[in-house]
Amino acid sequence: MYQFEQFNPEEFLTSYWQKKPVLLKGLFKNFIDPLSADELAGLAQETEIESRVVQRQDNGWHVEHGPFEQFEQFGDTDWSLLVQAVDHWHMQSAQLLEPFRFIPNWRIDDLMISFSVPGGGVGAHVDQYDVFIIQGMGKRHWKVGDKQPLESKLPHPDLLQVAGFNPCIDAVLEPGDVLYIPPGCPHEGYAIEPALNYSVGFRAPNQQDLLSSFADFALQEECFKQRYQDPQLQLSQFAGDVTTAEADKLVELVKLSLKQPQQVNKWLGGYLTQAKHDLDLQLPEPSFEVDDIVEINQQVSTWLRTGGLRILTIQGQLFINGEWVDSQGCSDEFIRLLADKLDYPTAELTEQFKLPANLELFSALVNEGYIYPYE
Ligand code: AKG
Numbered sequence: 001m002y003q004f005e006q007f008n009p010e011e012f013l014t015s016y017w018q019k020k021p022v023l024l025k026g027l028f029k030n031f032i033d034p035l036s037a038d039e040l041a042g043l044a045q046e047t048e049i050e051s052r053v054v055q056r057q058d059n060g061w062h063v064e065h066g067p068f069e070q071f072e073q074f075g076d077t078d079w080s081l082l083v084q085a086v087d088h089w090h091m092q093s094a095q096l097l098e099p100f101r102f103i104p105n106w107r108i109d110d111l112m113i114s115f116s117v118p119g120g121g122v123g124a125h126v127d128q129y130d131v132f133i134i135q136g137m138g139k140r141h142w143k144v145g146d147k148q149p150l151e152s153k154l155p156h157p158d159l160l161q162v163a164g165f166n167p168c169i170d171a172v173l174e175p176g177d178v179l180y181i182p183p184g185c186p187h188e189g190y191a192i193e194p195a196l197n198y199s200v201g202f203r204a205p206n207q208q209d210l211l212s213s214f215a216d217f218a219l220q221e222e223c224f225k226q227r228y229q230d231p232q233l234q235l236s237q238f239a240g241d242v243t244t245a246e247a248d249k250l251v252e253l254v255k256l257s258l259k260q261p262q263q264v265n266k267w268l269g270g271y272l273t274q275a276k277h278d279l280d281l282q283l284p285e286p287s288f289e290v291d292d293i294v295e296i297n298q299q300v301s302t303w304l305r306t307g308g309l310r311i312l313t314i315q316g317q318l319f320i321n322g323e324w325v326d327s328q329g330c331s332d333e334f335i336r337l338l339a340d341k342l343d344y345p346t347a348e349l350t351e352q353f354k355l356p357a358n359l360e361l362f363s364a365l366v367n368e369g370y371i372y373p374y375e
Pocket residue numbers: 080112113114116121122127131133187189197198199
C-alpha cells in the first residue's frame with residue numbers, strides 16, 4: 001500500500017494544482033518499486049500493451065514502437081523504454097495511483113512507466129495534461145519550467161519536443177521524490193543511473209473532444225432531432241444574408257440539446273468511463289451463478305476491480321466502461337462502493353448482498369470480467 005509522507009492535499013490543490021510545478025521531495029518514504037525493469041521489459045513484449053523506445057543518437061532521435069523481443073540492440077546508454085497504461089495489466093503498479101485519488105477518479109487517466117539507462121530521456125517537451133512523475137529506482141536529473149513561450153521541434157515524426165527553456169526546478173530526483181507538472185510546463189529528465197519513473201497522467205477533454213463525442217452520441221442514440229423552424233419569417237432585402245437573429249436561433253438549437261440533463265448525463269457517463277487502452281478483462285469461464293458468487297465471497301478476503309476499469313456515477317446513475325448500467329433496486333451505499341473503491345472487501349459485500357438487486361448486479365459485473373475474486 002503506497003502512502004504519502006506529510007502531504008496536505010488541500011494545500012497542494014490551492015497552491016499548485018494547474019498553477020505551478022513543484023518538487024515534492026521524499027513524498028514516498030522508503031519507496032519500493034512495484035515492478036522491476038525486467039518485468040517492465042516483459043510487459044513491453046505483449047502486443048496489447050503500448051510501448052516505445054526513445055533513443056538519443058549522435059545524429060538525432062530514434063523512436064521504435066513495441067512489442068519488443070529484446071533490448072540489446074539499444075546499447076548501454078541514452079535510451080528509455082516507455083510503457084503505457086501499466087495499471088491495466090499489473091496490479092501492484094496500479095496501487096501507485098491510490099494516493100493520488102484525492103483528485104476525482106474521472107480525472108485520473110493511467111500510469112505510464114519508463115525505464116531509462118544512463119543518459120536516457122525523451123527530451124524537453126510539454127504535455128497537455130497534468131502529470132505527477134514519481135522517481136523509483138535510480139537517479140534522474142530533471143528540469144521543469146513554468147509556462148513560457150517555446151519553440152517546438154520535431155526531431156522525429158513521433159517525438160514532439162521544445163527547444164531550450166528556463167527551468168524553475170533543476171534537481172536530481174531520488175527514489176520516492178515526486179514532481180508535479182501542470183499542463184503546458186516544459187520538462188526534461190535524463191537518467192544518471194538506470195532509473196524507473198512512474199507518470200500518473202490525467203484526463204482533461206478539450207472542446208473538440210467533447211463536441212465530437214457528443215455528436216457521436218447523438219447519432220448513435222438517434223436523439224436531438226429538433227429542426228430549425230421560422231413561421232414568423234419576414235421578407236428580407238438580402239437574399240444571401242443570414243441575419244444575426246437567425247444565426248442566434250441556430251446556435252440556440254445546439255444549446256437546447258445540451259439542456260436535456262438525462263441525455264447529457266448519459267453521454268457524459270459513457271464518455272468519461274471509456275477506457276483509452278485495452279483492459280485485461282477477467283472473464284470467468286464458465287460464468288458464475290448468483291449462488292457461486294455468495295460462496296466465493298465466503299472463501300476470499302476481497303474482490304478487485306479490473307485494472308483501469310472506469311466506474312462512475314452521475315446524479316445517481318451508474319456508468320461502467322462506456323455504458324449506462326441499470327442499477328434500479330440497488331442500494332445507494334452499494335453503488336457508492338462500486339464507484340468509489342477499487343477493491344471490495346467481502347465483509348462489506350456480505351452486508352450489501354442482503355439486497356438481491358445488489359447481488360445480481362455484482363454477479364453480472366463479475367461475469368463481464370469487470371470484478372474478480374482475490375485471495
Ligand atoms: C512525462 O510523463 O511527461 C514524462 O516526461 C516522463 C517521461 C519519462 O519517464 O521518461
